Amino acid sequence: MPFLDWVNKNQAKETAIAVPYHLLNRDSVHGDATAAAENLLVQGDNLLALKALMPFYAGRVKCIFIDPPYNTQSAFEHYDDRLEHSQWLSMMYPRLVLLRELLAADGSIWITVDDNEAHYLKVLMDEVFGRGNFVANVIWQKRIGPDNRLPLGDAHDHILVFAADKKRFQARANQIPLTAKQIAEFKNPDNDPRGSWTSSSNFSAQGYRPNQMYKITTPGGAQHSPPQGRCWVTIESEYQRLLSEGRMWFGADGRGMPRKKTYLNEQKGRMSWTWWPNDEVGNTQESKKEIITLFGTEDIFDTPKPERLISRILHIATKPGELVLDSFLGSGTTAAVAHKMGRQYIGIEMGEHARTHCVPRLEKVIAGEQGGISEAVEWKGGGGFSFCTLGESAFDEHGRLNSDVKFSTLAAYIWHMETGTAGQQPFDSPFLGVHEGKAYFLLFNGILGDRRPAGGNVLNNAILSHLRTLWPSPMPVVVYGETVRVGPARLVAEAITFRQIPYDISIR
Incomplete structure (x- = not known):
């Protein structure tokens, strides 16, 4: 690329x-x-x-x-x-x-961007989000008339659309509501009990399929075969079902080419395309x-x-x-x-x-x-x-923590730094959570109730035993604190990694 x-x-x-x-x-x-x-x-x-x-x-x-x-x-x-x-x-x-x-x-x-940088921005976003995650370049008609001061005035802006994952975005993207102009196209000339409808002029599809090449006789007595090089969009039994339910239209005289009805009350919206005229948006x-x-x-x-x-x-x-x-x-x-x-x-x-x-x-x-x-x-x-x-x-030029940092703020920062995910838990306990088989703890700002300087911020044997009651499951543990007074042998034996505040935070 x-x-x-x-x-x-x-x-x-x-x-x-x-x-x-x-x-x-x-x-x-x-x-x-x-x-x-x-x-x-x-x-x-x-x-x-x-x-x-x-x-x-x-x-x-x-x-x-x-x-x-x-x-x-x-x-x-x-x-x-x-x-x-x-x-x-x-x-x-x-x-x-x-x-x-x-x-x-x-x-x-x-x-949104105009022609001055749009094409450079597209390549830049290819690099950041991945070329495969490019969704569309929407053209927004931003003006209602030409700029008479210019021989070729700009009428549009670009809206570059990228996804974190194109397939996942497309699977969840929503239809857009019908506009007032589109709703006005729905009529009910035959008093259909289902209400207002519009019809597609194309009941045929490109290609040749033997079971979709039947003749259609209209209510007015006319006969129609698929146009040259095309076939009907459905097999004959499906067409007969649509006909029996009153979902087909052959014009006011009943002799026109078959058209399938689309009912207003069955429409949840419509799919968008990349041309957005100003009368719509x-x-x-x-x-x-x-x-x-x-x-x-x-x-x-x-x-x-x-x-x-x-x-x-x-x-x-x-x-x-x-x-x-x-x-x-x-x-x-x-x-x-x-x-x-x-x-x-x-x-x-x-x-x-x-x-x-x-x-x-x-x-x-x-x-x-x-x-x-x-x-x-x-x-x-x-x-x-x-x-x-x-x-x-949060950190000064020497890596020291700002005194205004609260426990929940630092906890969310550490959680994101370690896991790459947003912290949505309340962060009101030394136990921050478990991610990919590791339990994370933070000793900071007197979270254990000891407000003395460094009180409760030191990982010693007693506090380690208390942390085990918060999350007793035997798995690797990461503990952030001011210092550690647990022997190296016990740390290794219990798969405990200690990270010192603030140095291991500001460096990482």
Whole structure:
């Protein structure tokens, strides 16, 4: 597989590995407190924020949507969108690597981009996610008319879609709802008791199959054979069943070519394709009107995305209750749409407008705001979210632990570091869990109830006996603590690996 190369690519790869782990502070809760625990709005550099989320959310995100700077020298002022090409790639690479780690095994990532970087980004994502996990390049018709200032104005953006595992994503992808225009195509000219229907004009299939070459006599007396080089789509007995159930149509005079009825009340939706016209998913003019309605001006965000566009993506990629992530949140559209659609979400935005615009927008959603997709999804309000900021680094330049680190935070970090999975257990005990035949323990921050300096943080014989009561099964054990006072012979005999805090954490 070909790879993309650019100036400082090796440095970009090192950045992905060396991102420091920062604490995540929950500053405020908005709306329902229970719902707010699951929905996060994070203000801060998205590279640092993604690393801070890793111990808790690795492998859990079903859909990632991002609308990164297009590198066009025209994005809004909150981003440095005048990046030289190689700098843009270096900015994207480590973020894609971390996003990949957050993605669920059957999850997908959707990235909007224009022609300036789309083709380079495709090759870059081939490298990060695997060429075999490329799903589609969706073409979104973002304009409603040509730009008369240009001889060949752009009418579309790309939405590159990759999966963590293409087969698993395709097996779970959902149909999209029928549009109002498509629903209007269903009629009932013959008063069929099943209700409105439409019919396919093609009851034939390409090729020759002897048992599908029969003649059809219509109710009006006309006879039809399959068209040249084709056969009927079903065997004759199946056709007779459809006919007896009134599921065939031959035109108003009963003499036309056979057509099979498709009933509106039997439709759960339809499969999507890669051409998304603006009448179905919105356009830039629509999205700017949404922003003006919300904020009273469009000057803050030049390229917001319409709620209908994000809704289409979430319909395909997620189910209610599943987790959505947007690490370039901008005006907050992804979070607002996810909230209205009953998805959990994490939005990351580095600018001050995370407070001045994203928070008020989501508060309006909680209050029942009726713009965008609200009417389509029958949104009435409710729910909640937490506003978070990035705290200090968990480790200083010498590898020492920040004094603000809590037991549960360090436990989640160690669990992810050791197992590669997100910690979803409560982490309220020295016993962290079992993974692939090993039991993991953490002695830190007086978790055993001893608040003296180093109290309970030392692995001695008494504490080891206590740990055995928490998980008595005889299997290899990994214990993190400040120091160890158990003899080497016993450690070897009982298959105990001791890792010292903080050195064995910061080094690993």
